[in-house]
Amino acid sequence: MPDSMTMSRNGMVSKIQTRIRTDAFKNNYDLVGKELGRGKFAVVKKCVEKSTGKEHAAKFLRKRRKGQDCRVDIINEIAILESAAGNPFVVSLHEAYETASEIILVLECAAGGEIFNQCVADNDEAFTEKDVIRLAKQILTGVAGLHRNNVVHLDLKPQNVLLTRAHPLGDIRIVDFGLSRRMDSMEEVREILGTPEYVAPEVLNYEPISTATDMWSIGVLIYVMLTGVSPFLGDEKQETFLNISQVNVDYSQDVFEGVSSLAVDFIKSLLVKNPRKRATAEECLKHPWLNGHSNPLPHLHNALRSSLDEPENSPSESEPELESPA
Numbered sequence: 659m660p661d662s663m664t665m666s667r668n669g670m671v672s673k674i675q676t677r678i679r680t681d682a683f684k685n686n687y688d689l690v691g692k693e694l695g696r697g698k699f700a701v702v703k704k705c706v707e708k709s710t711g712k713e714h715a716a717k718f719l720r721k722r723r724k725g726q727d728c729r730v731d732i733i734n735e736i737a738i739l740e741s742a743a744g745n746p747f748v749v750s751l752h753e754a755y756e757t758a759s760e761i762i763l764v765l766e767c768a769a770g771g772e773i774f775n776q777c778v779a780d781n782d783e784a785f786t787e788k789d790v791i792r793l794a795k796q797i798l799t800g801v802a803g804l805h806r807n808n809v810v811h812l813d814l815k816p817q818n819v820l821l822t823r824a825h826p827l828g829d830i831r832i833v834d835f836g837l838s839r840r841m842d843s844m845e846e847v848r849e850i851l852g853t854p855e856y857v858a859p860e861v862l863n864y865e866p867i868s869t870a871t872d873m874w875s876i877g878v879l880i881y882v883m884l885t886g887v888s889p890f891l892g893d894e895k896q897e898t899f900l901n902i903s904q905v906n907v908d909y910s911q912d913v914f915e916g917v918s919s920l921a922v923d924f925i926k927s928l929l930v931k932n933p934r935k936r937a938t939a940e941e942c943l944k945h946p947w948l949n950g951h952s953n954p955l956p957h958l959h960n961a962l963r964s965s966l967d968e969p970e971n972s973p974s975e976s977e978p979e980l981e982s983p984a
């Protein structure tokens with residue numbers, strides 16, 4: 659089968675346009691700085707294209723994994739990146755190289771790094787609700803585009819959502835399509851995938867995977883971005899899985915202090931056990947939380963509320979209905 663054609667995991671033949679170069683990557687790029695990321699079978703390093711001086715991210719993917727030739731999986735990742743080429747919120751693929759042991763994907767560099775870092779940051783560095791609303795709209799726009807192409811990501815988490823710039827806050831780029839699937843084939847995809855904290859109940863129950871599987875992960879992602887807390891994380895993996903399967907979620911004031919009730923309503927539309935009852939990406943983009951009906955500066959309103967509570971203040975008729983925090 660020629661390079662440009664390959665049989666994917668679920669028996670689909672996928673065709674790629676990208677020419678996989680066999681000249682030396684190092685003839686055209688200099689590696690700079692420390693590693694950007696490392697997985698079981700891949701490492702990502704910043705590089706500079708010699709001819710343009712432009713920064714990129716080189717993802718070195720091992721072709722042999724656990725004694726098996728996994729080249730087809732890498733070609734699948736290239737095919738999915740190609741299908742998302744016009745998607746402004748998916749990282750773009752620049753070039754690809756092949757050596758005896760690796761395939762190297764030269765990808766767009768998102769200099770702001772993982773949103774994970776801001777999710778776990780202290781107050782002044784953490785996201786405001788207004789930040790999360792803007793980033794959530796971008797994530798959902800990007801995922802809606804993937805889902806329109808029948809592509810499911812299957813590993814959406816804060817580590818795989820990058821920022822073009824951290825300060826001032828830039829735009830998002832969705833990365834790592836190593837576990838992604840095309841849902842074209844009617845054949846059901848049931849493999850156990852993803853990262854425990856973010857994986858949907860149907861994956862744990864070995865039930866069919868769908869675009870709704872990504873929507874569950876987005877619900878977890880938004881929960882973490884707003885609270886810094888991972889909703890299902892237990893001390894052990896089994897406890898995490900039980901929390902997911904039972905949809906044990908804490909929506910209390912302790913966790914959601916200062917977060918609007920519309921934001922909580924948004925998350926509740928995604929952390930739903932039945933995949934068919936979960937909001938789709940397109941439905942999420944129409945949710946009032948993302949369309950100016952929320953008051954994302956609760957501290958201001960809290961202050962306003964306390965001043966309104968005092969006798970000398972009487973809210974004017976035109977005072978907008980105050981959003982009570984979650």
Ligand SMILES: Cc1cnc(Nc2ccc(CC#N)cc2)nc1Nc1cc(C2CC2)[nH]n1
Pocket residue numbers: 694695696702715717749765766767768769770771772817818820833834835
């Ligand atoms: C500044 C930076 C900091 N940290 C990471 N982490 C990271 C997270 C997930 C993956 C997993 C993947 N793929 C690889 C690295 N990527 C960065 N920039 C990138 C990284 C990239 C492309 C995606 C590699 N463009 N710009």
